[in-house]
Amino acid sequence: MRDDIIDSRQLLAFKTLAETGSFTLAAKQLNLTQSAVSHSIKALEDDLGCALINRLGRKIHLTEAGDIFLAAAERIHQRMHRVRSELEALSRWGAGRLRIGAGTTACQYILPTVIREFRQTFPDCQLSISPNDAKELMDELRGNEIDLAFTLAPLSDDDIECQTVFEDTLQFAVAPSHPWANRKVAPGSEIDEQTFVTYSKRSLTFESIRRHFRNEGHTFSKVIELGSMEAIKELVKIGIGVGIIAPWVTQKEAHEGSIFLLSPSRKALKRSWGVCYVKGRRLSLMEETFIGLCESACDCLEQ
The missing domain is CATH 3.40.190.10 (Periplasmic binding protein-like II)
Structure with a gap:
């Protein structure tokens, strides 16, 4: 079984041709020449090893394989649209996710205030908290399981950046x-x-x-x-x-x-307590805001 990926441009050309029923209309909709559309369909059929259309003069009809492939192409096209919409949503203010790791003490005594303030600024953010000890949190950062870790500053980790929040x-x-x-x-x-x-x-x-x-x-x-x-x-x-x-x-x-x-x-x-993240990674506005809120919350702690 082949595991190479179907060319998305060929898939779009076939879907458009099937919907319009005409090389001329498909070429006009795709802003291509008829020759380019015809070449894409031929290359797709060669790649799949079967005929997808029958040419009857200026009209085309789908073969049985073409009907099957069209249904699959429509599903793929819809999924690609959803993915694009989800990615565009990330650019909206306050959307996206933030995965936080923290020690159990910080989760109990510090983070409730931070989370309340953060929610007021970013109500649409998908926020998750992973409670764990500092050593495990460093592994979660390296494994991209969390974005930030609010914990005791590690002794020495060349691949981890730690922004000091407070000392106790x-x-x-x-x-x-x-x-x-x-x-x-x-x-x-x-x-x-x-x-x-x-x-x-x-x-x-x-x-x-x-x-x-x-x-x-x-x-x-x-x-x-x-x-x-x-x-x-x-x-x-x-x-x-x-x-x-x-x-x-x-x-x-x-x-x-x-x-x-x-x-x-x-x-x-x-x-020394800090917010840690993988070194070299550019922080988002939400992450910078979270760090600032941690600093503000810790300023209020009695020492």
Whole structure:
């Protein structure tokens, strides 16, 4: 079975000839010479290996193969029109799609505000959100599964561009009954005795925490890992361990006094957040707007 593609110009010439029933009329409609139309039909018949028309003087009649091919040609022509309409729709203001990837924490605490503002500007945009950890999001960007990833900035990826949105500082979170509750800085001599409740070991957050602890001379060996900030906060509240959380995630709990925050050391434990995309790709207006809205939303976070 042949797998080469039928010439679209020959297909259009045949469809027009079948509809007009005349080489003269078909040539006039296509703005071609009769010879050019005749040559296209002959080349198409040679390509298909069968006769599509019978010439009866100045009139033409379709063969059985011609009837079958005309039905297929009409379907193809309609589909091509739909594709053109869909592509033209992309140029209209606010149309098209935007595929966003983000960490679960960003999805819960930051993106709702961003999405609400984005929808007001681009109500016709097909917006989708893919929650995942930073490493997986980088793979989704490379595989063209998402357009932008709002996440912790990757350590080093030569093929990924990351536009920094904001920086935050991780702190220890403890229950009101914990001995550290009224301290501003954790006592270094007691840190290795604690059990820490942290985000998944596969995450960039965990890697940055472990690197910070090692630089400070701590073992960071007693760890409970969870995939949800809400779960981490609940364990902290009941005194199971010391959480390591950004202040903007615990605003409600800090205000009501169910969680106390303190610095893990004299040296701040900082993270950098950004919107990532494949390097060298030109961003659309919708993508630029989304990044700007992320920056605005993060400006409002309490640090």
